[in-house]
Amino acid sequence: MKSILGISAFYHDSSATILIDGEIIAAAQEERFTRIKHDASYPFNAVEFVLKFANLKLSEVDQIIFYEKPFLKFERLLETYVAFAPRGFKSFCKAMPVWLRDKLFQKKQLFNELKVHDEKFNDENKIFFSDHHLSHASSAFFPSPFSEAIVLTADGVGEWATSTVAIGINNNLEIKKEIHFPHSLGLLYSAFTYYTGFKVNSGEYKLMGLAPYGKPIYEEKIINNLIDIKDDGSFHLKQDYFNYATGLTMTNKKFDDLFGQDKRDPKKNKITQFHMDIAASIQKVTEDIMIKLARSLKKEYNLPNLCLAGGVALNCVANGKILKEKIFENIWIQPASGDAGGSLGAALALWHIEQKNLRTINMKDDMKGSYLGPEYSQNTIENELKNIGAKYEVLEEKDLIEKTVESLSNGDAIGWFQGRMEFGPRALGARSILGDARSTEMQKNLNLKVKYRESFRPFAPSILEEDVKEWFDIETKSPYMLLVANINSKKVIKMNDVEDKLFGIEKLNIKRSEIPAVTHVDYSARIQTVSKDTNPKFFELLKKFKEKTNSPVLVNTSFNVRGEPIVNTPTDAFNCFMGTELDNLVIGNCFLKKIDQNSQLKKDYKNEFELD
Known part of the structure; x- marks a missing residue:
């Protein structure tokens, strides 16, 4: 059994990933543990989680790989300064002490950070470095369902590259252009x-x-x-x-x-x-x-x-x-396309490219629905809720889903906390806020009363995989909410002449389809297709909602407020529930009604987190 720990850190969205024999076992972002959005610090908590999930001590891990090369980044900083001098002296002076103190000698810094996890870890030679864009490209190709593909990466900047083109064939991946x-x-x-x-x-x-x-x-x-x-x-x-x-x-x-x-x-x-x-x-x-x-x-x-x-x-x-x-x-x-996914890509690059391990193609993909984070047993959930002083009812799964469907069809906004947390920026039905997509008020209410954010921000629909073509102009699955498509013309409500002449934000409250809560002003939506294979509980909820309402679509937005990372623990979920105007919370097999809770447990959440 061979294990690889991937680490992304020190810019934004720090994360950790663990592979065992090339299989993605666990991955998580540090922000979910520290509650600091886009946390860039060394991902101590994320590393602890992935090691514990894989039942490994750090000293038992075969290799550790960092997602980029600090020396090349430093070279870019110096060459940029020389090329633009004397402009940029101020930013150069600001950056230099940090680089000379911390970033340049990252291997030593990483070694010191890693030792905190396990004092028996003493082999600096286990630490490797990947190239930033190779990490991105690997995260896109190796978990994909393709034996060969063109891989396009684009971001702000890695070491030198800002966009790359690579060709992936089986277990090989080579960058061709930058x-x-x-x-x-x-x-x-x-x-x-x-x-x-x-x-x-x-x-x-x-x-x-x-x-x-x-x-x-x-x-x-x-x-x-x-x-x-x-x-x-x-x-x-x-x-x-x-x-x-x-x-x-x-x-x-x-x-x-x-x-x-x-x-x-x-x-x-x-x-x-x-x-x-x-x-x-x-x-x-x-x-x-x-x-x-x-x-x-x-x-x-x-x-x-x-x-x-x-x-x-x-x-x-x-x-x-x-x-x-x-x-x-x-x-x-790749669902974790940003820098968080770098920890995953770096580990996969080491396993496949450097160590030449063969790749088995999974026709769905190897991301396991991106449900790669922590999960909590029913026992743990109940203990946390008891300690907080929450009032809850424990239901059998069938009854829990029936009650949730009833609540959703009555227009309630629900916190939905189930199974393993998502890896990447999207909530995919594990740490989600859900609502009825048919409601004309839902978008405005969720933005202003729950998320505390700008009213123009759109919400995504989650839909049963088999129903997607009937509701949206798309022929393919979209499990990671990374594709936008138009609402099917049969479901569209055309604007009248007066509505058509409205400008900008005035268009917001026009009912433009049978599912107005997820229909953006241009008749588009960012779709998540839900499969029984990757998220059976969420699939069952959508199925029962369709049986009751004839609509297989729910509003799905991340379980957090503006500026807060997605909730990770049952306590995070309860705090967000009590700090917003969510009506009910469904966490494991526990059903919580807002009206039953002790009002003294209410949180002032509106100003809890910095504006994003």
């Missing part, structure tokens, strides 16, 4: 995230959600001034509009002047039609680049399958457009 820093599609998108007043590395979802409210009227301005896009989709960013290579901000005054407005200050300025149009414009440019890249890669390598990873692969709208264009026969996207 685009290097400072030319980055991820950083371009993040620059607009910053400009519209959202947080870089977490607010990109908001920009994507805002885009359908606007029109891409600045598309030409972006293409003519900020980016030179070649016919094959490769690109070059014009650096005099950006500040990320040399400064402490993403954009500069020249960028503001180009669009005629200063960067939005979220504390002072509301989102206007201008920001919606800006969002629509950069989203359109991103989609067009991804489609051009996909077309040229298909033409060049002529393989039927595409795998995607890196932060840009979380842009599910762009993914949906590639799918709709039918460039490839099949597309598979």
Whole structure:
């Protein structure tokens, strides 16, 4: 039996993964344990969890691999400073002490951190380093259901690369092409995230959600001034509009002047039609680049399958457009596409590429539905709830599902906590907030009363796998909520002339389909198809809901409030339940009604977490 521990840390979304004989056994993000969103620190708790789950001590692990190469990253920092000098002196001075103290000697730092888990761990030679984008590419190809594929990765930046193309065949994966820093599609998108007043590395979802409210009227301005896009989709960013290579901000005054407005200050300025149009414009440019890249890669390598990873692969709208264009026969996207997935990819790269271990292709995929995190026994759940002072009823599974369906069909918002926690940013029916997608009020209520976030943010539908074609314009499964498709025309409610003339956010409350709570303003939805194989309890819930209501669709959003990581433990779930206007909580086989709880246990959750 051979074990590999993968670690991603020190930038954002730290995580740990354990493989045994090449099988993915467990993976989790550090933020879920520390309750610090996008926690970048050494993932002590995540490492402890994966080791415990695999029943291993650290000294028994065969190899440990870190997801990137610190020396190459340091080289980029130095070369960037030399290339742009004297600009960037301020950011250089800020970065240097941290690098010289911590990051440059990461092997020693890792060794010291690892020893805390197990004093018997004493072999520094067990520690290896992968390349950042090879880790992304490996996380996309090796768990995929394909024996061969083109693998496209795109994010902010790794060591030097910001986008790569690799070819995967069986247990081999080779990077063929790279685009290097400072030319980055991820950083371009993040620059607009910053400009519209959202947080870089977490607010990109908001920009994507805002885009359908606007029109891409600045598309030409972006293409003519900020980016030179070649016919094959490769690109070059014009650096005099950006500040990320040399400064402490993403954009500069020249960028503001180009669009005629200063960067939005979220504390002072509301989102206007201008920001919606800006969002629509950069989203359109991103989609067009991804489609051009996909077309040229298909033409060049002529393989039927595409795998995607890196932060840009979380842009599910762009993914949906590639799918709709039918460039490839099949597309598979790593559910933990961001840096968290680096721990998984690094471990798989070591197992398959370096150690040349053969790969068995799983026709579904090897991610186990991405349910790779901690789970809690019924006994543990009841003990935690008792200690908190919660009032609950324990039900048989059949009765629990019946009662949950009854509650959902009455318009209640429910916290749903079952089985192993998801790995990656999406809640997939293990740590989810659920609601009736047919409700006209559900989207607004969940955003304002439960999530405490902007009203424009869309929600995703979870649907029985076998019913997806009847409700959505999509031919493929979407188990990881990473593809956007339009609502089936039979389910659409057309807007009348008055509604059609509305602008931006005014469109929000128009009922535009039979499932308005999950229908975005452009008639699209980010779909999760639910299979009996990977999540039988959630599947059963959807099935019973369909029997009662004739609708196989539920609203599914992550079980947290804005700025909080997804809940991990039963106590996290109860705290979020008591700090929001959720009606009921279903945790293991326990059913909790809000009205039964002691009002003194209510939490002030609205200001508990920093704005994301």
